[in-house]
Amino acid sequence: MMLEEVTAPVAEALPVAVLRNHLRLGCGFGGPGAEDVAETAALAGYLRAAIAAIEARTGKVLLTRRFRLQLERWRDTQGQPLPLAPVEAVEGVEILDATGAGTVLDSARYRLVRDMQRPVLKPVGVFLPSVPHGGCVTISFLAGFGADWSRVPADLAQAALMLAAHYHEDRSFEGIQSALPFDVSVLIERWRSVRVLGGRGNSRGGA
Incomplete structure (x- = not known):
């Protein structure tokens, strides 16, 4: 990771x-x-x-900003936990093959389950799509309590x-x-x- x-x-x-x-x-x-x-x-x-x-x-992320998580494989194909909270939005998911060629996953195929301790990227369906051998998946997300210190x-x-x-x-x-x-x-x-x-x-x- x-x-x-x-x-x-x-x-x-x-x-x-x-x-x-x-x-x-x-x-x-x-x-x-x-x-x-x-x-x-x-x-x-x-x-x-x-x-x-x-x-x-x-x-926990105090001030809102963007992060990128790269994984060689899903921790669980029925839902990938995200390592930070609170997550405001998942802005994109891209799956790359062993050559580095990427495919942006349609946002209709996943959803964010918000949680203050363990937010999760869930599939819309049964499983998240396969990650090719030698490839990886990149999740871009926005996390934080807010943009202002208040x-x-x-x-x-x-x-x-x-x-x-x-x-x-x-x-x-x-x-x-x-x-x-x-x-x-x-x-x-x-x-x-x-x-x-x-x-x-x-x-x-x-x-």
Whole structure:
């Protein structure tokens, strides 16, 4: 399985001003200067790192953006779980053969079953279509709570701010590989779920 983030959170959606207030940082007198611009960029970087860390541990996408999932085979031909939630829409499914030639699957042949823990791509019929030997299937989808920070659940939003503040205070942080502070872990606990991977599943043929 290979999961690719196609689009990143847009800068305008990041709550930089909220984080600045959280840290009790002011702006320079006489309007924003070079230091303020650099500080804003740094705060945005801490927020992106915090968002990535929380998403990695929960499987929940805070700000809506596009992803692409590539599989060598379906996990289950009666329904392929998607590794992130919430999924807003499946924008396309393409099946490639061993030579790389692709066929876009008619959207009438599949449907999205929305779920906050385990969204699933289901066939309209009995089975999802077969993936050729040596080929793969690519699923393009839109996931996230919303395009605006106000759509992010309050506990996840607070956790992201607290983690970004932690990164700001500890400039030696190692990004999403470092352990989360206890209070951040408590806030995200109810959102954590077992990640669903796209390994070998049902080997039955598709429609």
